[in-house]
Amino acid sequence: MTGQHNDQGRAQEQAQTQESTLAPVADEGAELSPLHHVDSTPETGQDGDVFFARTKSFTRRQRAIPQNLERTMAQHAERYVVPVRRSVGWTTVAADFRIDPAELFGREAPLTIEIGPGTGEQVVAAAKRWPERNFLAFEVYQPGIAKLVSRAVAEGVTNVRVIEADAQQALPIVLPDASVDEIWTFFPDPWRKARHRKRRLVSDDFALEVSRLLVDGGVWRVATDWDDYAWQMRDVIEACPLLENPHAGERPDPNDPEGDRGGFAPRFEGRIVTHFETRGHDAGRVAHDVVGVRLPRGAEHAPTVSE
Numbered sequence: 257m258t259g260q261h262n263d264q265g266r267a268q269e270q271a272q273t274q275e276s277t278l279a280p281v282a283d284e285g286a287e288l289s290p291l292h293h294v295d296s297t298p299e300t301g302q303d304g305d306v307f308f309a310r311t312k313s314f315t316r317r318q319r320a321i322p323q324n325l326e327r328t329m330a331q332h333a334e335r336y337v338v339p340v341r342r343s344v345g346w347t348t349v350a351a352d353f354r355i356d357p358a359e360l361f362g363r364e365a366p367l368t369i370e371i372g373p374g375t376g377e378q379v380v381a382a383a384k385r386w387p388e389r390n391f392l393a394f395e396v397y398q399p400g401i402a403k404l405v406s407r408a409v410a411e412g413v414t415n416v417r418v419i420e421a422d423a424q425q426a427l428p429i430v431l432p433d434a435s436v437d438e439i440w441t442f443f444p445d446p447w448r449k450a451r452h453r454k455r456r457l458v459s460d461d462f463a464l465e466v467s468r469l470l471v472d473g474g475v476w477r478v479a480t481d482w483d484d485y486a487w488q489m490r491d492v493i494e495a496c497p498l499l500e501n502p503h504a505g506e507r508p509d510p511n512d513p514e515g516d517r518g519g520f521a522p523r524f525e526g527r528i529v530t531h532f533e534t535r536g537h538d539a540g541r542v543a544h545d546v547v548g549v550r551l552p553r554g555a556e557h558a559p560t561v562s563e
C-alpha cells in the first residue's frame with residue numbers, strides 16, 4: 257500500500273468514524289483488489305480523486321471472495337450480477353446509470369427489491385417460491401453477493417438479480433417513480449450506539465425514497481430484532497405522509513416506551529428464518545415486522561404521528 261493510500265484510507269476511516277457528511281475522502285475502491293468484479297474501473301469524482309463523504313449505513317468491508325465461490329462467480333456472475341457504471345468507489349452508481357427492469361429480466365413482471373440481502377437466503381427462497389415475479393437485490397458486501405449467486409445457481413432460479421451498490425446512493429438514480437411492487441429491508445444493520453443512529457437505513461428520508469419507487473398500493477416490509485429499531489421503523493412509517501401502516505395500533509410491545517401504541521405487523525409469511533434471525537433468536541431477541549403501504553398518488557395524508 258502506498259503512503260498516499262494510507263493517508264486516503266485514514267481520511268476515509270476518520271470520515272466514517274466522525275460520520276461527517278462533508279469530510280473529503282478517497283476512492284474506496286482504490287486500494288482493494290477487484291476480485292471477479294463485473295464492472296470496469298471506477299470513475300474518479302468530478303473533482304479528481306477527492307469527493308464528499310456521505311453518512312453510510314455500512315462500513316468499508318473486505319471484498320475478497322472465499323475460494324470455493326470464486327469459480328461460481330467466474331461462471332455465473334454474468335447471469336445474476338448487474339453490471340454497473342460507477343461514480344466514485346465500488347458501491348456507487350454513476351449519476352446517469354439507469355436500470356430497465358424489463359430489459360434486465362427479459363420480461364415484464366411485478367418487481368420486488370430487497371435491500372441488504374446478506375448472503376441471499378431470503379431473496380433466493382422468494383425467487384423460487386414466486387417464479388412469476390422479478391427480484392432485484394442491492395448489497396454492498398461482495399462475499400455475500402457471491403453466496404447469493406451460488407444459492408441462485410443451486411436453486412436454478414432465473415428471476416433474481418443482484419447489484420453491488422449502496423441502496424441509499426443508487427436507488428434515487430437507477431429506477432423510475434412507481435416502478436416497484438414491494439421493497440424489503442429485513443434485519444438492517446442495527447447501529448446501536450446513539451452516535452451511530454444516523455447510519456440506520458430506515459429513516460424519514462429513506463421512507464420518502466421508498467415511497468417514490470413504490471407503485472400505488474405497493475408495500476414496504478421491514479423487520480428487525482432490535483426493539484428500539486423496531487419502534488423507530490414503526491415511527492418512520494407512521495410519520496411518512498406517503499405511507500400507511502395497515503397494522504396501526506396492533507400488537508403493542510410491552511417494552512415500548514410509548515406503552516400500548518403498537519403498530520406492528522404479523523410476521524410476513526413469505527419471510528423465511530435466516531441464519532441471521534436465528535442468531536438473534538438464540539441471543540434472546542424477538543423479531544418485529546412493520547409494513548408501510550404506498551398511498552395512492554394524490555391521496556397522501558398528513559402524518560399520523562408528529563415527531
Ligand SMILES: C[S@@+](CC[C@H](N)C(=O)[O-])C[C@H]1O[C@@H](n2cnc3c(N)ncnc32)[C@H](O)[C@@H]1O
Pocket residue numbers: 313314371372373374375377394395396397400421422423424442443444445446457530531532533
Ligand atoms: C445485518 S445484515 C442482514 C442480512 C439479511 N437481510 C438477513 O436478514 O439475513 C445487513 C445487510 O445489509 C447490507 N447493507 C447495509 N447497508 C446497505 C446499503 N446501504 N445498501 C445495500 N446493502 C446494505 C449489509 O452489507 C448486510 O449484508
